[in-house]
Amino acid sequence: MSEKLELQLARGFRDFPPAEKILREDVINIIKEAFEIYGYSPLETPTIERLDVLEAKFGAGSDSDAVSEIYRFKDQGKRDLGLRYEFTFALARYIGMNPQTKLPFKRYQIGSVFRDGPIKAGRYREFYQCDVDVVGVSSTLADAEIISLLSFVFKKLNLDVVIEINSRKLLEDIMEVIEIPKDKKITTIITIDKLKKIGRKEVKKELILKGIAEEKCEKLLEVLLVEGSNLEKLEKIKNAIGDSKVANLKRGVEELTELFSYLESFKVDYLFLPSLARGLGYYTGPIYEVFLKNTIIMDSSIAGGGRWDNMIGKYLNKEESSFPATGVSFGLEPIMEIIKKRDGLGSSTTAKLFVIPIGKENINSAISITQKIREQNIPTIIDLMNKSVSKNLDYADKLKIPFVGFLGNDEIKENRIKIKNLMTGKEELLEVSCLKDFFFK
Amino acid sequence: MSEKLELQLARGFRDFPPAEKILREDVINIIKEAFEIYGYSPLETPTIERLDVLEAKFGAGSDSDAVSEIYRFKDQGKRDLGLRYEFTFALARYIGMNPQTKLPFKRYQIGSVFRDGPIKAGRYREFYQCDVDVVGVSSTLADAEIISLLSFVFKKLNLDVVIEINSRKLLEDIMEVIEIPKDKKITTIITIDKLKKIGRKEVKKELILKGIAEEKCEKLLEVLLVEGSNLEKLEKIKNAIGDSKVANLKRGVEELTELFSYLESFKVDYLFLPSLARGLGYYTGPIYEVFLKNTIIMDSSIAGGGRWDNMIGKYLNKEESSFPATGVSFGLEPIMEIIKKRDGLGSSTTAKLFVIPIGKENINSAISITQKIREQNIPTIIDLMNKSVSKNLDYADKLKIPFVGFLGNDEIKENRIKIKNLMTGKEELLEVSCLKDFFFK
Numbered sequence: 014m015s016e017k018l019e020l021q022l023a024r025g026f027r028d029f030p031p032a033e034k035i036l037r038e039d040v041i042n043i044i045k046e047a048f049e050i051y052g053y054s055p056l057e058t059p060t061i062e063r064l065d066v067l068e069a070k071f072g073a074g075s076d077s078d079a080v081s082e083i084y085r086f087k088d089q090g091k092r093d094l095g096l097r098y099e100f101t102f103a104l105a106r107y108i109g110m111n112p113q114t115k116l117p118f119k120r121y122q123i124g125s126v127f128r129d130g131p132i133k134a135g136r137y138r139e140f141y142q143c144d145v146d147v148v149g150v151s152s153t154l155a156d157a158e159i160i161s162l163l164s165f166v167f168k169k170l171n172l173d174v175v176i177e178i179n180s181r182k183l184l185e186d187i188m189e190v191i192e193i194p195k196d197k198k199i200t201t202i203i204t205i206d207k208l209k210k211i212g213r214k215e216v217k218k219e220l221i222l223k224g225i226a227e228e229k230c231e232k233l234l235e236v237l238l239v240e241g242s243n244l245e246k247l248e249k250i251k252n253a254i255g256d257s258k259v260a261n262l263k264r265g266v267e268e269l270t271e272l273f274s275y276l277e278s279f280k281v282d283y284l285f286l287p288s289l290a291r292g293l294g295y296y297t298g299p300i301y302e303v304f305l306k307n308t309i310i311m312d313s314s315i316a317g318g319g320r321w322d323n324m325i326g327k328y329l330n331k332e333e334s335s336f337p338a339t340g341v342s343f344g345l346e347p348i349m350e351i352i353k354k355r356d357g358l359g360s361s362t363t364a365k366l367f368v369i370p371i372g373k374e375n376i377n378s379a380i381s382i383t384q385k386i387r388e389q390n391i392p393t394i395i396d397l398m399n400k401s402v403s404k405n406l407d408y409a410d411k412l413k414i415p416f417v418g419f420l421g422n423d424e425i426k427e428n429r430i431k432i433k434n435l436m437t438g439k440e441e442l443l444e445v446s447c448l449k450d451f452f453f454k
Numbered sequence: 455m456s457e458k459l460e461l462q463l464a465r466g467f468r469d470f471p472p473a474e475k476i477l478r479e480d481v482i483n484i485i486k487e488a489f490e491i492y493g494y495s496p497l498e499t500p501t502i503e504r505l506d507v508l509e510a511k512f513g514a515g516s517d518s519d520a521v522s523e524i525y526r527f528k529d530q531g532k533r534d535l536g537l538r539y540e541f542t543f544a545l546a547r548y549i550g551m552n553p554q555t556k557l558p559f560k561r562y563q564i565g566s567v568f569r570d571g572p573i574k575a576g577r578y579r580e581f582y583q584c585d586v587d588v589v590g591v592s593s594t595l596a597d598a599e600i601i602s603l604l605s606f607v608f609k610k611l612n613l614d615v616v617i618e619i620n621s622r623k624l625l626e627d628i629m630e631v632i633e634i635p636k637d638k639k640i641t642t643i644i645t646i647d648k649l650k651k652i653g654r655k656e657v658k659k660e661l662i663l664k665g666i667a668e669e670k671c672e673k674l675l676e677v678l679l680v681e682g683s684n685l686e687k688l689e690k691i692k693n694a695i696g697d698s699k700v701a702n703l704k705r706g707v708e709e710l711t712e713l714f715s716y717l718e719s720f721k722v723d724y725l726f727l728p729s730l731a732r733g734l735g736y737y738t739g740p741i742y743e744v745f746l747k748n749t750i751i752m753d754s755s756i757a758g759g760g761r762w763d764n765m766i767g768k769y770l771n772k773e774e775s776s777f778p779a780t781g782v783s784f785g786l787e788p789i790m791e792i793i794k795k796r797d798g799l800g801s802s803t804t805a806k807l808f809v810i811p812i813g814k815e816n817i818n819s820a821i822s823i824t825q826k827i828r829e830q831n832i833p834t835i836i837d838l839m840n841k842s843v844s845k846n847l848d849y850a851d852k853l854k855i856p857f858v859g860f861l862g863n864d865e866i867k868e869n870r871i872k873i874k875n876l877m878t879g880k881e882e883l884l885e886v887s888c889l890k891d892f893f894f895k
Contacts, residue, residue, distance in 0.1 A: 028551075056475060057475045061525070062463070376595070380720055384602070397588070397599065
């Protein structure tokens with residue numbers, strides 16, 4: 014039987030060897046710390062959920078692709094189950110099952126999600142998402158805080174980004190004013206979303222093909238492509254809407270006016286992009302999307318989110334927007350790709366010191382000393398195989414351990430260790446009991 | 455459709471609300487830090503693996519229960535897949551697929567594993583394991599280091615434990631000397647494993663029922679139940695084996711003599727328990743199992759492991775023990791149960807400070823000040839809902855946030871904040887720019 018076994022990963026899956034996993038953990042810890050500085054707390058939901066909960070339409074929004082890509086199976090009791098493909102539905106389920114939860118509920122969740130979809134370069138079937146949401150606040154103050162957190166995280170990661178902002182309400186208002194037919198609104202939004210990619214001319218062509226009158230297309234594109242500072246753009250759109258016959262349609266303008274004022278207090282740089290649409294999902298208010306400034310390195314979005322006021326209420330068969338919510342999802346995979354390109358991979362171990370006993374007879378003394386070093390919380394490896402010094406140095410070099418420590422008869426007698434910096438070659442004879450000062454100075 | 459949806463978790467699964475997840479993360483971080491101090495590095499393997507790799511007999515040892523409890527499914531390409539039910543097979547597969555890996559390979563892996571098995575109190579179908587193993591070292595020095603790490607982790611967790619140690623080789627040697635029939639060895643080990651639970655008399659009864667001659671039972675139990683210090687017990691067993699006709703059968707004694715000498719250097723407390731058997735899995739040498747000293751709180755093992763020299767070689771169709779390995783798995787779930795009982799749950803948030811703006815007109819100033827506090831890396835929540843002071847205090851109390859900070863006109867003007875300790879009631883007026891000293895002093 015062992016002859017036939019192919020040693021392979023399942024298609025679309027990957028290992029993270031130590032060097033890669035260490036870098037991932039570093040990045041995740043930076044993101045986690047940022048979430049916690051903003052007062053968001055961790056929630057963990059199971060990897061496996063009931064299929065009916067996963068498939069609930071308002072869970073996936075109209076993201077029917079994601080639902081069709083759920084890994085489905087039954088347990089031995091023949092219950093229909095699936096693997097989670099995102100975290101938002103799980104947060105909605107959690108609040109629904111725990112209605113006593115104190116609001117606002119500020120939570121983050123970081124972990125694997127699964128999609129049985131097509132595999133392309135950089136796309137895997139198990140990947141990490143880092144979600145942060147606040148439930149219970151209808152004020153745009155919550156959206157402003159989330160946008161500020163976006164900016165804070167990317168500053169901590171040293172990534173230069175553009176945060177694009179728009180409002181779903183504003184998009185709807187504009188279409189209402191321009192009198193885009195009700196049954197054409199969704200398809201219009203889909204086309205508008207392509208403005209950045211295919212440009213004004215192509216978008217207009219597509220809209221006309223979809224049956225939107227040319228003058229309406231012109232008017233729509235004119236409004237969506239207003240120029241100027243964020244506030245100037247908003248003012249121009251406000252005037253465009255104000256001129257129309259349905260002057261009370263200013264929900265979006267009001268929402269963004271308030272949001273921009275809060276963002277001013279948060280001191281966040283952002284770009285108001287009236288044509289930003291973010292798919293067709295469950296969003297009900299402000300929407301946001303983050304791109305790396307250097308789009309040559311990465312041109313797809315690396316984080317995005319928005320307000321989703323209706324999902325939890327629908328789950329609970331309560332009034333819509335009885336549980337307002339807003340939040341964002343960080344794409345850990347594109348972020349890791351960027352950081353790997355920028356920094357390269359580091360060490361294959363978190364060990365800072367590799368202890369090399371000189372002479373087999375010294376192994377027991379070397380163990381005792383290594384333990385004294387570990388008690389100072391210094392990540393330390395000791396040669397377990399009685400290898401030669403040159404083989405040990407080669408090992409330390411391959412694993413990129415920054416320091417080696419030699420323990421010969423003299424050092425052991427004096428309770429010292431000869432520390433060598435493998436980068437500079439510099440050697441120092443140090444008291445074992447004082448290594449903490451050396452490593453954590 | 456939404457009417458019919460039951461808001462339920464899948465059977466055997468659970469959420470970890472923030473207070474629980476925060477405590478779990480604290481414990482995991484202590485374990486991780488201990489692993490890294492010993493120079494073990496993180497590896498991450500996928501949640502989903504090929505079913506043939508999961509089912510390979512040498513992967514599961516003879517743990518056929520675990521294999522029968524694998525969640526099985528197909529992807530859209532009709533490939534047979536399953537969810538991982540432990541980590542050892544994945545380490546073996548990883549080494550097999552990456553034969554260039556520098557040895558010794560010291561790795562840890564922490565994460566969810568899945569078993570579609572019976573549900574009892576405290577048993578779930580998704581649970582965490584924390585595995586730490588070293589591949590490439592045949593010397594018992596590696597076993598000694600792993601046992602020392604066991605002790606180190608439980609000291610860091612402040613748990614008083616007994617580490618029981620035995621050798622599979624010793625068990626086999628003893629059975630050989632006593633001339634337990636070859637085809638009865640496995641069943642004999644299964645019965646011996648029950649000594650602690652059912653006692654000498656019952657074990658003897660069971661052995662006789664299984665067809666072991668009474669005098670052999672007596673001799674076996676006599677050897678396994680020798681008394682004295684660890685070294686005295688080993689000496690007695692050595693003599694018992696030495697008296698026999700197969701005097702060269704001392705692999706186990708030699709192995710343990712060496713191991714105990716290393717453990718002396720590591721300064722580890724342990725209990726040599728000649729009857730410890732640890733199932734029938736893939737173990738080939740020293741085995742270890744950890745119990746809480748206070749067995750009233752928890753009487754099942756909370757960590758266990760041993761040497762598994764043959765699995766990777768078998769995977770690779772290479773000589774057995776060409777990739778010697780030893781390691782241990784920590785049961786995070788029983789450890790969490792104990793710690794929850796001991797410490798209770800803590801705060802539902804990692805926030806240290808809750809900022810309460812006094813007066814709606816001060817919200818924008820309060821945001822600016824909150825941002826100055828967050829820039830000092832102090833986990834901070836600000837009221838997003840313009841609630842009354844009493845409602846805000848109630849919220850801070852329910853979430854167990856240790857400090858609140860009031861921002862009224864005077865404080866804002868002076869760039870100060872009135873900090874109140876919710877435990878002691880003590881109030882202090884502090885400079886916003888100096889809060890770091892207050893919180894991290």
